[in-house]
Amino acid sequence: MPAPIECLAPFDKTLDATPIYLVSPADLANGKRLPVGAREWAATVGFKAGEDSVCLVPGPKGSVKAVLVGLGARDAKALDPFVIAAVPAAVPAGTYKLATAGRTFAETAALGWCLAQYGFDRYKAANGKTPVVLMLPDGADPVPVWQEAEAVTLVRDLVNTPAEDMGPDALQDAAEELAEEFGAAISTLVGEELLDENYPMIHAVGRAAEAGRAPRLIDMTWGDEDAPKVTLVGKGVCFDTGGLDLKTASGMRLMKKDMGGAAHALGLARLIMSRNLPVCLRVLVPAVENSVSGSSFRPGDVFPTRKGLSVEIGNTDAEGRLVLSDALTAASEETPDILIDFATLTGAARVALGPELPPAYANDEGVWKALEKASGDVRDPMWRMPLHTGYRDDLDSPIADLCNSSESGFAGSITAALFLQRFVGEGLPWLHFDIYAWNAKPRPGRPKGGEAQVIRAMLRYLEDRFGA
Incomplete structure (x- = not known):
């Protein structure tokens, strides 16, 4: 897999680059804006x-004179990151350029160009694939594109790695490697x-795993401690058998x-640190395996939480919210300016919105309106x-303060979010994303497998709020 930095080239007027034309059906009919x-x-x-259709226009001696990319019903002026993502797989190795594109459009399209060349090849023999290079127009900056592509690549790689090689210990290694790269404390x-x-829930969920994959809480901090506090929490259940259920x-x-x-918390952290945002960043990752052994936690057990609330276990397969409860409590103790959690939490979220549209929960109207705008600006949907x-009363328990699952079976994503909300500090602006983190089907620039969702929108929101 080519590194993102190998997929882009800055403007060079001496470089012979093959032009790419964005073509609508109307353009094709009237012949405007097309080469001879x-x-x-x-x-x-x-x-x-x-x-996403691609046509190679032949030149002399077997060369490619131009590349036509179909827009279909797309708006040619819309800032779609994946508008030319179908091209790299359809063209020979070489250098290409957008025939007519401004700086902002080119930088946006360049992200999809880089991500289209992603492939998870950790377990495959090296194929020596040559990157297909996009030359940016004069004035365009490749660095922000590389940064976003590297963050998405990190998320994809972590999610795609099998549990045998991505247990709690390996997830800790990945976090420590990221911390070392950017000088963060961990x-x-x-x-x-x-x-x-006093993290009893994280321990209870992960205690059945073998010794080398023991439960853990990873805690990373970066930035000026006097700057606005941004705290990210990411569910790190490295494999979920469902437990005894x-x-x-x-x-x-x-x-x-x-x-x-x-993976998403670490990917967004990478973006924040690479952009050097003026914030005090904290990342909390409760990393566990929900395994089955003689020490597994059981349906009907009652455990304390860091917050002091007791939780009855209605279902051991609703474990993600349990480990997040302790981490959200710890995050709230510092009263951050904003608290954000990411979790592959419920199948109900997929039933409601499918794999490509992540549900977002917000307890602050101002935060949501700004995030909604950021999401639209960068075409990162939610x-x-x-x-x-x-x-709320669906989570009532007769013997504890609350239960970790609802007996009704309805509104599963909402009741999970309501459970988490009980552990968020009073008055703290909070965002919860019930993500899928997976492409169920391949699309240009988005191969089947692990995927980053909403982190580009979150970066734009944080840049708009705290300054780039």
Whole structure:
């Protein structure tokens, strides 16, 4: 897989780059904005300018004279990161350029260009694939594009790595490597230390794993401690069997991705640090395996939490909210200016919105309005879901302060968010993302497998709020 930095080149007027034309069906019909002979060639090969279709216009001696990329119903002026993402797989190695594009449009499209060349090749023989290079127009800056592509690549790599090589210990290694790169401080509580420091829920969920994969809480900090405080919490369930409420074989198949929330927290942290945002950043990752052994926690057990609330275990497969409860409590103790958590939390979220549209929960209207704008600005979609208080009593327990699952089976993503809200400090602006972290089907620039969602929108929101 080429590194993102290899996929882009700054403007160089001496470089011979093949032009890429964005073509709508109307353009194809009237021949405007197309190189000489392109319209005729498109008709010959049956190119209709459908979305993500690509047509190579031949030049002399077997060369490519130009590349036509179909827009379909897309708006040619819209800032779509994936508008030319179908090109790298369809063209020979070489250097290409957008025939007519301003700096902002080119930088946006360049992200999809880089991400289109992603491939998870950790377990494959090296294929020596040569990157396909996009030359940016004069004045365009490749650095922000590289930064975003590297963050997405980090998330994808972490999520794609099988649980055998991405247990709590390996997730800790990844966090420590990131901390070292950017000069962040990092510490980790492991095993019985969690009980000593009052993180009983993280310990309970992860205690059934073998010794080398003991539960832990990863705690990373970066930036000026007097700057506005931004705290990220990521669910790090490195494999989820469901515990004693065991999942089916099909339900367990993708559970290597159940640490996708942690991957997102680390990916957004990478973006924040690489952009040197003027914030005091804290990242908390409760990293566990929900395994089955003689020490597994059980349905019907009652455990204390760091906040002091007792929780009855209604279902051991609702474990993510348990480990997050302790981490959110710890995060709230510092009263950050904003608290953000990412979690592959519920199947109900997929039933409601599918794999491509992450549910977002917000307890602050001003924060949500600004985030909604940022999401639209960078074309990083999400959809707000309600923290409907009428469902709170679905989490009532006859023997504890609350239960970790609802017996009704309705509104599963909402009741999970309501559970988490009980552990967020009073008055703290809070965002919760019930992400999928996975592309269920391949699309240009977004191969099937691990995926980063909402972190580009979150970066834009943080830049707008705290300054770039």
